[in-house]
Amino acid sequence: MPRAGLSTQAVVQAAVDVIDEHGIDALTLAAVATRCGVAAPSLYKHVGGLAELKTQVGVRVLNELADRFAAAAMGRSGRDAITALMHAYRAYVTAHPARYAAMPVDPLHHPELAAAGIRQLEIIQAALRPWQLDAAAQIHTIRRLRVIAHGFASLESAGGFGLPTDLDETYQQLIDAFFDSLPAHP
Amino acid sequence: MPRAGLSTQAVVQAAVDVIDEHGIDALTLAAVATRCGVAAPSLYKHVGGLAELKTQVGVRVLNELADRFAAAAMGRSGRDAITALMHAYRAYVTAHPARYAAMPVDPLHHPELAAAGIRQLEIIQAALRPWQLDAAAQIHTIRRLRVIAHGFASLESAGGFGLPTDLDETYQQLIDAFFDSLPAHP
DNA sequence: GGCGATGGCTAATGCTAGTAGCTTTAAGGC
DNA sequence: GCCTTAAAGCTACTAGCATTAGCCATCGCC
Structure with missing residues (x-):
């Protein structure tokens, strides 16, 4: 189980990338997690939830x-x-x-x-x-x-x-x- | 099982009411169905789905x-x-x-x-x-x-x-x- | 080397849209 | 007035989403 080495800013950057590529409606925690190479619940270690991420x-x-x-x-x-x-x-x-x-x-x-x-x-x-x-x-x-x-x-x-x-x-x-x-x- | 007497326009009106009261993000088929006094799948008899309703x-x-x-x-x-x-x-x-x-x-x-x-x-x-x-x-x-x-x-x-x-x-x-x-x- | 904090995981809950298939209603023809 | 039938409702189900709980591995530090 190698560590992905995420951070709040890295998650935000991934979210921005998702938006740029697929539009604002495609901004889901699932999509961000996939892009970060991580399971969706893991994001909560860096971000309070979807609303806070936005x-x-x-x-x-x-x-x-x-x-x-x-x-x-x-x-x-x-x-x-x-x-x-x-x-x-x-x-x-x-x-x-x-x-x-x-x-x-x-x-x-x-x-x-x-x-x-x-x-x-x-x-x-x-x-x-x-x-x-x-x-x-x-x-x-x-x-x-x-x-x-x-x-x-x-x-x-x-x-x-x-x-x-x-x-x-x-x-x-x-x-x-x-x-x-x-x-x-x- | 009395009939609600819906129509496409009645569903659209209910959707507009939901938006007016709770904002665009609250526009869900579940909310519209509740307002129409009907189960959510019943809406599909009048409207093609959420995208078409929008x-x-x-x-x-x-x-x-x-x-x-x-x-x-x-x-x-x-x-x-x-x-x-x-x-x-x-x-x-x-x-x-x-x-x-x-x-x-x-x-x-x-x-x-x-x-x-x-x-x-x-x-x-x-x-x-x-x-x-x-x-x-x-x-x-x-x-x-x-x-x-x-x-x-x-x-x-x-x-x-x-x-x-x-x-x-x-x-x-x-x-x-x-x-x-x-x-x-x- | 051990220990605690941190960052990942799986499992489970509850919400959503949408599909399939059944039942009842109500309208129209006889 | 009955009988057929299309329409309009229903329940049950799937799949994807956010979120929570709780477990375990990793890493930094002493």
Whole structure:
């Protein structure tokens, strides 16, 4: 009975792999266990159960996206930074479409997910700083940004656009519309 | 053994009720059967199985939304009509938040759902007619509209906005941004 | 070398979807 | 008013899932 040498992170990684390959609905403990070369009950030594595993996958995905955000925002500011963030968002989703369905939409309401969600938020806030928005305007602005990015990503990742042609153009128009909704760049 | 007098539509209605009350994840044949006062296998006399039931629920939801669209667009045109459609969309989702998760995002790819999806599309196309957009511009415009409506609705229905305050304002700003992305109304 | 914690296992429970085959109901023809 | 028959219910069953309990082997440490 050789030991598989698992860890919580290894199980989460296997779960992400299962999602990438077979979609979010195929994420079962049985599938993860098979991929880990282990019997299903053994996973409970590393993870609290399916619900907790899904939460951990959510944390992973949120942090990966935050990493992309950080990389995209680095060395840019203003309009340039926001544009880079929007493209980083879409690039992550198109690279891992199935994974997007595992990204929680309300991370701030969940203690385990909040930290990762706040990381993203802070990067966006920093990118918006040049516009010097007051508190209320900032909330509305981030919401608009999020609606556009999430709305587009969720439709694209789910195959919601009839023809895949010219999606770049549609996304660019949405980004342009967002900038038009902002006061002039200082 | 008195007969329950079920029908396909009655089963679909029960499924919608289960979703409204307990969320999309609670939609199981067992739950629907209980609500219908029937044993689970009996449902197969009216519905092909869980997958088909979900499709039928999707048809129902798409058609309900199309009905709202038709009512909202009636007697209006141009900017007024589009605004009414956007508010009808959001009103339906806030009235039945759990149901929104049952609305398929790619109805046109599924033969059973296509008709209902096309109904919605035609109403939107008619509302956009005053702008006399060429074919490509019309596609991009409908996509922008959809991204905004779906993005906002999916976040709101899932509790994705931190504080519920001022959501009307955010939505209005998005609608305004959409109009700004259109050529001047003729 | 021994000991305890850890990571694996099998067995068993209870939930789910779905199938097979039986029985009763209810509608329609005579 | 009866008799046939299709439809609509049922029970019993299989198979896959998550989860729990309890057992045993492995590994790190003293």
